[in-house]
Amino acid sequence: MACLTIPAPSNVITSLYGWRYHPVFKRWRLHRGADFRAAMSTTLVAAQGGVVQVSSSGSGGNEIRIVGDDGTVARYLHLTRAMVDPGTRVSAGQQVAVSGNTGHASAGPHLHFEVYKKGGGDVNPEPLLCGGVTRKPGADTVDGFPIKACNPDGGQCGGDSNLPPASGGTPTTPTPPPAAGTPSSPVSPGNQPAPPGPKVEQFDDMSTAEIFSTEVMKRFANPDWYKEQAERTTVPLLIEYVQMKALEQYIDFHRQQVRGRVEALMATRLARKNRQDMEERLQRQREVAAKAGEQ
Structure with a gap:
């Protein structure tokens, strides 16, 4: 070659x-x-x-x-x-x-x-x-x-x-020494470290769709992820599951906040429309009263 x-x-x-x-x-x-x-x-x-x-x-x-x-x-x-x-x-x-x-x-x-x-x-x-x-x-x-x-x-x-x-x-x-309080022996399949959870603060300026694509799609749309999970033992898998459940709850909380903002915007829009309707009715009443006074 x-x-x-x-x-x-x-x-x-x-x-x-x-x-x-x-x-x-x-x-x-x-x-x-x-x-x-x-x-x-x-x-x-x-x-x-x-x-x-x-x-x-x-x-x-x-x-x-x-x-x-x-x-x-x-x-x-x-x-x-x-x-x-x-x-x-x-x-x-x-x-x-x-x-x-x-x-x-x-x-x-x-x-x-x-x-x-x-x-x-x-x-x-x-x-x-x-x-x-x-x-x-x-x-x-x-x-x-x-x-x-x-x-x-x-x-x-x-x-x-x-x-x-x-x-x-x-x-x-060379490989850095383990942190204080951790075993110095090589990591074996039985004591694999759990994958760190996502930092919640990174989601503050993201939509729910962006959060989903960032944290979910990079797992389930990634063929390598399935291979990695097959090599993990029970505890890391449980921790991964808990992290995903926590992420699910955070997304639900995010949706509730979005729903609240949408409802507030709809209420503001409805109130503005009601004020406009009221002003139009008052204006028509003034015009009718003015015409009646001229007669």
Whole structure:
């Protein structure tokens, strides 16, 4: 297989492929691609020659896929739009899409780039890229946690589980020590940490539809979420359930507030209409009285 053309003009990877503590989902999950620095409306190019497929999803937003002749699939996520139609055959280096910030799993404008070998298995795209790519400082960590080659929550990591450094780079940051009062032994499936609950204050300026799409769709519309839940034990699942029930109650409370505001607006509108009707009647009575006085 020939090397892949770097899809973003910055040539800078901002977050690596591997298991990371996800900044949006707030749990360890497999980051199936490499994130490239790409401001809004950056023109992106085809990593390989092939046929274009166009799609969209709740978490990945607008996306395109380029299916190479050897079955390799290059996937571009969080796009503003595609620049080519589905079924178009493109060449490596051809302009194919405009970067953006679409999808619930995007915390800011960038290109999330994935590569799948023939048969469907995802692979780390970085070693497959043609020369010239660089890593942003800190690309191997997320929120202070190093990106891992295996799942820290799955009890599968042993020895050096950090990803290999970039060519000429420095090793990844070692795993930070556990917080005070927590066990120092590796996390096993039986004592997995519960996923942190959503911060309620972030919902203050959101509609119920936005809350639903942010907190619910990123779970139930995300195929990876089902896989993660299958690996969790009873206590984390119960905590996840309680969090969702709490979110449901918060949405109900939000709806009641909205309903109250709507009812208040309707009452104000009705009162205003009644005043207008009363003024019109008084005006007609004045006109009739004035005509009677003239006679």
